Amino acid sequence: MIIIKTKDEIKKMQEAGKILASVHHELRDFIKPGVKTIDIDRFVENYLLKHNATPEQKGYEGFPYSICASVNDEICHGFPSEYVLKDGDIITVDMVVNYNDWLADSAWSYEVGNVSDDAKRLLKVTRESMYKGIEQAVLGNRLGDISHAVQTHAESNGYSVVREFVGHGIGREMHEDPQVLHYGKAGRGVRLQEGMVFTIEPMINMGKKELKMDSNGWTARTLDGSLSAQYEHQIAITENGPIIITDQGDC
Secondary structure, eight states: OBOOOOHHHHHHHHHHHHHHHHHHHHHHHHOOTTOBHHHHHHHHHHHHHHTTOEETTTTGGGOOSSSEEEETTEEEOOOOOSOBOOTTOEEEEEEEEEETTEEEEEEEEEEOSSOOHHHHHHHHHHHHHHHHHHHTOSTTOBHHHHHHHHHHHHHHTTOEEOSSOOEEEOSSSSSEEEEEOSSOOTTOSOBOOTTOEEEEOOEEESSOSOEEEOTTSSOEEETTOOOEEEOBEEEEOOTTSOEETTOSSOO
């Protein structure tokens, strides 16, 4: 069942979104060669606590960290660890912020030091693919219009779209209906209604779309070892177009 949010509830999520976006902006300076991914986790949790917010995914179904930190070929749900970031790495930091019992969810991919032109292009196209999907998030369109726009842009640039992980509704709970695929045909799926709130979060691989799971049961990585990137925003459908709940300046 899709839970329609009121304008007041959307505003409450925007407050959580402001905190989340501000963390991502802080990470632009924090993430650099020599930093351990566990240090990013600690930085985020401390930042949230200082802003009277909490990391929602810590403890979610046993997930032990405040963020997902997915490096290079890791697609999503990477565990923060003692791994030391090195020049040329890319890392996706995904987090869910709880502020006054309302949630905001967003992921950004970051360059670590000087990365290759190929890696820069992957991040650029992944980000563009997310925004192509957001452009379709207007009243009267269907979820499939979002899915098709994401897939078309990614694949037209020579990349593949991960199928196993999707966007989702969100509000007081981290995962609500509807599911938002990042591939598919236009004109299909649920018609968009005012008050729907969900994430658009494509995971785009430089190589093939297939993945494998690590032994921890959480972390997915590309089967062929190619780089993977992700950008995610949480949006609300309104009569005046989509509101990006997790936006505070360009990501």
